[in-house]
Amino acid sequence: MPDACDLVVLISGAGSNLQALIDSLGNRNPARIRAVISNRADAYGLQRARQAGIETRVLQPRDYPDRDGFDDALADLIDGYSPDLVVLAGFMRILGPAFVRRYNGRLLNIHPSLLPKYKGLDTHRRALEAGDSEHGCSVHFVTEELDGGPLALQAVVxxxxxxxLENLAQRVHEQEHLIYPLAVRWFAEGRLRLGAQGAMLDGTPLPATGQLIRI
Known part of the structure; x- marks a missing residue:
């Protein structure tokens, strides 16, 4: 079994993807959540973490003079746990370029669309209004381009x-809870990495879409 892979998870809200990650631990999964950090003190995900015995911290932007000050403090807090991977699980803040570069290749996010389609917010409504025949979610490495980093894994719905809208959002959310723990496990096992040309799985470059799963 590979050595433990330490994670720090960043959240802002209910933490359902965090719960999916927590539920995936064990069963020879080398991933280990060292801490959950939220930018909101009322985030329900903090309660999920505490119930699982995971350390929680709150860092609120209003306590810092600007975005760079918050990002620096957040990075210092994260680095105190020496994580191998930082996981964004519904963290509703745009992180600055210096922060993203600091964790290059060690920062994952999940987005509720088939990137590069529908970056940003309100993705389910946009897919419906466009008359798309399929939608989904994407796990990607975070770069300075918003929702634009190399794709690791996508679930097509x-x-x-x-x-x-509500039914589609629920069905996509169910897939998020499957593919995010899978991608994190791949990283923890040393299978998923960010190479010079993009995401790689088992030493082989992934296509631009990442690994595709269709339901």
Missing amino acids: PILAGEG
Whole structure:
């Protein structure tokens, strides 16, 4: 079994993807969550972490004069845990270039669309309004381009005839809870890495779409 891979998870809200990560631990999974950090003191995900015996910290932007000051303090807090990987799990802040460069190749995010489609917010509505036949979610390495880093894994979800926003969002969310723990486990096992040309799995460059899973 590989050596333990230490994670720090950043959240802002309910923490359902955090819970999926917590539930995936064990069973010879070398990933280990050292801490969960939130920029909101009322984030329910903090309670999920505490129930799992994971250390929690809160760092609020209002306590810092500017974004760079917050990013620097956040990075210092993260580095206190010496993580191998930093996982963004519904962390609703844009991180500055210096922060992203500091964790180059060690920073993962999940986004509720089939990137590069629908970067940013309100992705499910945008997919429906565009008349798309499929939607989904993407795990990617974080770079300075918002939602633009190399893709590691995508789950493709067919859009059903007459499907509403709430149902589509729920179905995509279910896939997030499957593929994010999988991608994190791949990283923890040394299988997933960021190479010079993009994401790599088992030493082989992944396609621009990352590894595709269709349901």
